[in-house]
Amino acid sequence: NAGVTQTPKFQVLKTGQSMTLQCAQDMNHEYMSWYRQDPGMGLRLIHYSVGAGITDQGEVPNGYNVSRSTTEDFPLRLLSAAPSQTSVYFCASSRQGSGTEAFFGQGTRLTVV
Amino acid sequence: AQSVAQPEDQVNVAEGNPLTVKCTYSVSGNPYLFWYVQYPNRGLQFLLKYITGDNLVKGSYGFEAEFNKSQTSFHLKKPSALVSDSALYFCAVKSGGSYIPTFGRGTSLIVHP
Numbered sequence: 001n002a003g004v005t006q007t008p009k010f011q012v013l014k015t016g017q018s019m020t021l022q023c024a025q026d027m028n029h030e031y032m033s034w035y036r037q038d039p040g041m042g043l044r045l046i047h048y049s050v051g052a053g054i055t056d057q058g059e060v061p062n063g064y065n066v067s068r069s070t071t072e073d074f075p076l077r078l079l080s081a082a083p084s085q086t087s088v089y090f091c092a093s094s095r096q097g098s099g100t101e102a103f104f105g106q107g108t109r110l111t112v113v
Numbered sequence: 114a115q116s117v118a119q120p121e122d123q124v125n126v127a128e129g130n131p132l133t134v135k136c137t138y139s140v141s142g143n144p145y146l147f148w149y150v151q152y153p154n155r156g157l158q159f160l161l162k163y164i165t166g167d168n169l170v171k172g173s174y175g176f177e178a179e180f181n182k183s184q185t186s187f188h189l190k191k192p193s194a195l196v197s198d199s200a201l202y203f204c205a206v207k208s209g210g211s212y213i214p215t216f217g218r219g220t221s222l223i224v225h226p
Contacts, residue, residue, distance in 0.1 A: 004156075033213050040122075042218035043157075043203065050212050058213070090156055098145045098207045099164040102214065104156035 006105035023091030032074040119217035136204030
C-alpha cells in the first residue's frame with residue numbers, strides 16, 4: 001500500500017494563478033482532510049470530507065475549494081493564489097469513527113510570489 | 114467544541130534522560146486523544162492514542178502517554194531520550210462523534226548528545 005500520496009511536492013505560483021493539489025489514498029478510508037502548516041500556528045483544517053460526495057469547511061476555508069467524487073481522491077483547488085497561501089499543505093485520511101488515527105501524506109510546499 | 118493546548122514551544126533534554134511533552138485538552142464528553150510525530154520535511158506519523166481503559170498508553174519507539182481525566186491532560190513521556198527522538202510533536206483530540214481531530218500547535222523536542 002502506498003498510503004496517502006500527495007502531488008506535487010513543491011510548487012511556486014504567481015499571485016492570481018490557480019492550481020490543484022492532488023491527494024490520493026489506497027486504504028479505502030472514509031474520512032479525508034486538508035491542513036495547512038505554518039510556523040507557530042500548528043495544523044489548521046481547511047476542508048474535510050466524510051465520504052464521496054460530502055465535503056465541509058474547516059477552520060480556514062477561504063480561497064480553497066474541494067470535491068470528492070471518489071473514495072480515493074480529494075483534490076484541493078486554489079482559486080486565485082495569494083502570498084498568504086504560502087504554506088505547507090498536508091492531506092490526511094482515516095477510517096470512520098472517533099477513535100481512529102489519521103494517516104498523512106508527505107506534504108506539498110507551496111510558495112506564492 | 115474541542116481544543117488542545119501544548120504549553121511548550123520547545124523542550125530540551127539530554128540524551129538518556131527522561132522526557133515529557135505536555136498536552137491539555139478540552140472536549141464535550143469523552144475525549145479521544147492522539148500523539149503524532151513529524152520529522153523534518155515529512156508528514157505526521159501516528160505514535161499512540163487513548164480511547165478508553167488503561168490510563169497509561171504505550172506506543173511506537175518506546176513512547177508512552179498518561180491520560181489524566183481530572184487534569185484534562187495527556188502528556189507524552191519516554192524514560193530515556195535518544196538524539197533521534199528530536200522532532201516536532203503534535204497532540205490531537207476528538208470528541209465522541211466528531212469526524213476530524215483538532216491539533217495543538219506542536220512542541221519541538223530537542224535531544225542533546
